Amino acid sequence: GNSVTQMEGPVTLSEEAFLTINCTYTATGYPSLFWYVQYPGEGLQLLLKATKADDKGSNKGFEATYRKETTSFHLEKGSVQVSDSAVYFCALRRNQGGKLIFGQGTELSVKP
Amino acid sequence: EAGVAQSPRYKIIEKRQSVAFWCNPISGHATLYWYQQILGQGPKLLIQFQNNGVVDDSQLPKDRFSAERLKGVDSTLKIQPAKLEDSAVYLCASSTADQTRDRGRAFFGQGTRLTVV
Numbered sequence: 001g002n003s004v005t006q007m008e009g010p011v012t013l014s015e016e017a018f019l020t021i022n023c024t025y026t027a028t029g030y031p032s033l034f035w036y037v038q039y040p041g042e043g044l045q046l047l048l049k050a051t052k053a054d055d056k057g058s059n060k061g062f063e064a065t066y067r068k069e070t071t072s073f074h075l076e077k078g079s080v081q082v083s084d085s086a087v088y089f090c091a092l093r094r095n096q097g098g099k100l101i102f103g104q105g106t107e108l109s110v111k112p
Numbered sequence: 113e114a115g116v117a118q119s120p121r122y123k124i125i126e127k128r129q130s131v132a133f134w135c136n137p138i139s140g141h142a143t144l145y146w147y148q149q150i151l152g153q154g155p156k157l158l159i160q161f162q163n164n165g166v167v168d169d170s171q172l173p174k175d176r177f178s179a180e181r182l183k184g185v186d187s188t189l190k191i192q193p194a195k196l197e198d199s200a201v202y203l204c205a206s207s208t209a210d211q212t213r214d215r216g217r218a219f220f221g222q223g224t225r226l227t228v229v
Contacts, residue, residue, distance in 0.1 A: 004154070043116075044155070044203065044220040089154050096216035097143055097209055099168060102154030 002027045006090050006103035013080055013110050021075040021106045023064075023090035031092040033057075033066050033073040034100065038087045047075075047088070080110045114138065116221035118204050124227045130192035133224045137185070137206030143167075144181055145218065146189050147203040155203055161187065194228045201225050 007022040025033065035047040035057070048057030053068035062077045073090060090103040117136040125131050137144050142163050147155035158177065160168040163184035172179070176195070181187040191198055201223040207216055 043222040044205075046217060091154070097162075097207060099145065099157040099160055100147075100155070100218060102156070104152065104154050 002031070002092060002094065002101050004090050004092055004101055004103035006088075006106050009087075009105070009107040011106060011108050013108070015082055015110055015112055016079045017110075019075070019077040019080045019084075019108070021088055021090075021108070023073045023075065023103060025071050025073065025090075025092050027071075027092055027094065029094060030068075031094050032096075033064070034091040034093065035062070035064055035073070035075050036089040036091060036102075038089065038105075040086070044089070080108070082110045082112055084108060085110045116204055116206055116219055118202075118221035118224055120224055121222065122225050122227075124229060125194055127196055127228050128193040130190065131194055131226065132188055132190045133202050133204075133226075135187045135189070135204030135221060137187070137204070138208075138219055140210070141206035141208045141219075142184070143207045143209070144187050145203075145205040145207075146179055146187070147205065149201040149203055149223070151200070158189070158202075191226075194226075196228050199226055199228045 003026045032051045034049045036044045037047045048059040050057040050066035056065045064073050064075045087105045087107045089105045091100045144161045146158045149155040158172045159179045161181040164181045179189045203223045205218040205220045207218045
């Protein structure tokens with residue numbers, strides 16, 4: 001079946017550190033891949049997406065590249081800020097308008 | 113632009129009681145989703161509507177959960193009777209298939225946190 005696996009948290013970093021959150025997926029066909037972010041007290045927000053192999057999604061300094069050969073979509077940021085503290089969810093979708101299948105989420109805490 | 117509205121934000125009930133959650137999607141969005149997010153897990157789809165028809169309810173526990181979307185706009189999710197394991201955040205999301213920049217993108221509400229004691 002279709003599934004998403006993320007690295008376990010919590011992840012604690014100092015401000016300006018480099019961030020990687022690993023995400024791998026299992027799916028038939030060619031899914032679209034997403035990263036969602038949930039800030040404290042807020043709803044889920046789309047952070048970035050990629051719809052085909054080798055696409056790179058980027059937003060707010062975050063990047064992720066769709067790697068079909070390794071079935072991965074790792075999230076990276078070169079220099080994190082305290083305001084990046086949130087829970088990050090990797091997700092896949094088999095077809096447009098279809099359901100999202102989420103990983104378990106990774107909590108990121110950035111210290112000043 | 114108004115986002116997805118949900119109410120209530122919080123609800124505490126005793127087991128075996130019933131509860132209902134309400135969702136108002138973004139205006140014009142034909143697709144509406146209800147997700148269940150148990151603490152420490154990612155959201156899991158309960159039911160998906162296209163206008164007022166059900167597209168996917170394969171993971172909805174139909175012996176206790178029900179949902180409707182009358183007139184293809186607002187939606188209500190009900191649990192009757194509730195169990196302890198139903199404690200979770202219930203998220204509503206909506207999307208449009210219109211040829212816009214946000215085609216197919218799911219927009220989420222803030223959710224309803226349910227605690228069953």
